[in-house]
Amino acid sequence: MNALAAVPDIGLDLRKLPDLGDASTRARLSPAAISAFLAIVEKWDLRNEDAMALLGGVSHGRYYELKKNRKGL
Template sequence: MSLAYAYPLSRFEPAPLVDLNDKPTRERLSGSALKGFFKLSEAWNLRDEEACNLLGGLSSSAFYEWKKKPDRVLEVDRITRISYLLGIYKALHILYGDKLADQWAGMPNRNIIFKGKTPLEYMQEGGLLAMQTVRQLLDARRGGM
């Protein structure tokens, strides 16, 4: 006799995994990722230096080139960073009104994670892992975790 665990049926279906190591996948996603990032940068009133830092230390000249000609294929690290940031942007707009959602990243925060810094400062200093942490925090607040 075999014992098998029975789990209740659920409508939850995990999203299919996206293989960012696959160049055609990155080619397909890069343009919309950059477009979304530039809109996020504008909504958050990011200085170019802050935007470059969030992208993993992109040079100013490369950043201006990307703005002029966004038709390019991003590396795995950069597309992952943008994915986290756009997820943060979306979560903020679900949790708060548009004005607060767009100001939140630049406001000092007393949450233990941020230690009085702004979430933007935290993400610039901590890079990809900090972005992941902020995304998880906001998803948990939304009830998604």
């Protein structure tokens, strides 16, 4: 059985990945991704330092800016 056959139809083609090399695609997806990331950080009770490391070692200032504005890197 094809794994995609078990996924409900939500109007997205799950066989095509977004082109994250495209700036407009990143701008469109980043706010939702950052919100989801921060929700996981809160739910899992991660320390800020651990969250910053998961984001590739962003600075304190950049991380707190992300938390405040919930926009992309």
